[in-house]
Amino acid sequence: MVEKGRVEDVGEMISRNVTAYEARPLGKVDGNIEARSASVTTQDMSLVYLDWGAPTVGTSLAKDEAFNLRITLEGQVSTTDPNFGEISAEKEKGNARIFSLTEETNTYSHGHIGLNLVIPHNVLENRVKSFYQHELGKSLRFAPLLDLSTIKGQSILSLLEYFKTQHTEAPEVFDNPIFGTQFQELMLSNILAGMDHNYKQILDKGAMDVAIPRAVKRAEDFMRSNAYRPITIELLAREAGCSERALHSGFRKFRNKTPLSVLRDIRLEHAHSDLMAMTGSVTDIAMKWGFSNLGRFSKSYVERYGERPSQTLKVAPCQIFKAA
CATH class of the missing domain: 1.10.10.60 (Homeodomain-like)
Structure with missing residues (x-):
């Protein structure tokens, strides 16, 4: 459902759905101008639509342990980041911002309309842990910008558009937990494989371990017995007793397919x-x-x-x- 109102009202919506947030217009606002917002959630992911309607500054009032990928549909927006400083994006440049809100993070919007994908950090970090079956030495951190003109950028953008369209035209699809889990798996794998982060080189070039046939069979037996349930690669690897990477390699070697296929x-x-x-x-x-x-x-x-x-x-x- 789309909410309309003052800039301050949209800030309250962000507080309800993302983290404590305060928004105010930069200068006097025409009384006919409305800010608009909408938020939908599937599994662990939320998609937030924002149209501020007027130049705005927003301030995060608390630290938010979440990954934010914001696509600029119109206008220009910039955010201060504790690690990278000011991150600026605009539609003409074809890039998206990646950031995490911390206390007193300021965001300046000028004619900005955007889509914001929000995923808890622990969801992404657990996937990296599962990939290696090993604890992370450092927190997962992404590069501040994503080039949407690249093939991988286009893949992520297409998934976001699908997410938005399905929730608009056929939201009942996401009521099916099997489909919701499949979609989240696809989104997480595209983010971790397609975006630059501090574990990307290891994911791409690490020594390849392979699950033994017995582990592949355990995964297959689990899938056959639980096909009616939502199943993630993380769960399959745990049931098979190996890492996600080993499981993928084992299925490619012994079945010539991926586990999800x-x-x-x-x-x-x-x-x-x-x-x-x-x-x-x-x-x-x-x-x-x-x-x-x-x-x-x-x-x-x-x-x-x-x-x-x-x-x-x-x-x-x-x-x-x-x-x-």
């Missing part, structure tokens, strides 16, 4: 079984197993079973009759 195959098998048993409509069954895009679901289904999901539903009664 194997999980999708398993869920596709369950969807096929449900279609054969006529437990619901194609849409209901696809959504149940985390396939929110019916076009992609149908394409994968045809590639695997040689017919469309709707055809399986139609032929199922004949097969049941013959079996009887």
Whole structure:
């Protein structure tokens, strides 16, 4: 839901959804100008839309242990950062700001409209720990700017646009915990692999360890028994008894697939079984197993079973009759 009001009212919205925050206009504001804001949350991630409507200064009143990625849709904005100083971004430059709010951090906005992705630091740091199955020596820290014109920048921007569009047009998709977990996994992996941070070089160039076949089988057995549940790579690695990196390497070596592609195959098998048993409509069954895009679901289904999901539903009664 979009909230409208004074600049100060939007500051109160940020206080409710992100951290204690105070906002005030820079100079006199026309009484007809309204600031607008909206916030949605999925799993551990929040997406905040901000349109200040007028030149504004905002001050964080408390430290916020969260990663903030802010995309500038219009205008210009700058934030003070304790490690990098002033971080400035504007739409014309095609970059996004990465920052964490600390007490008395000031943000200056001029005609600014933006999207802000907020993820708790511990969520990202736990993924790095899980990747190595080792504690971090230093806190995870990102470079202050992301070039949105790069391939990896475009990938993250596309995910944010999808996040916004889905919540606008089909918010019920995120009510499915399987889909919500899949989307968060995709976002976290793109952030850690595509953005510069103090563990990036190690993630890219570290010596590759490989899970033994027994660990790969443990992961597969867990996926088959729990396919109806939200499953993350972090959880799979823990169940298999190895690091995420070793698990990815093991699946590539012994299955020539990623763990999540194997999980999708398993869920596709369950969807096929449900279609054969006529437990619901194609849409209901696809959504149940985390396939929110019916076009992609149908394409994968045809590639695997040689017919469309709707055809399986139609032929199922004949097969049941013959079996009887």
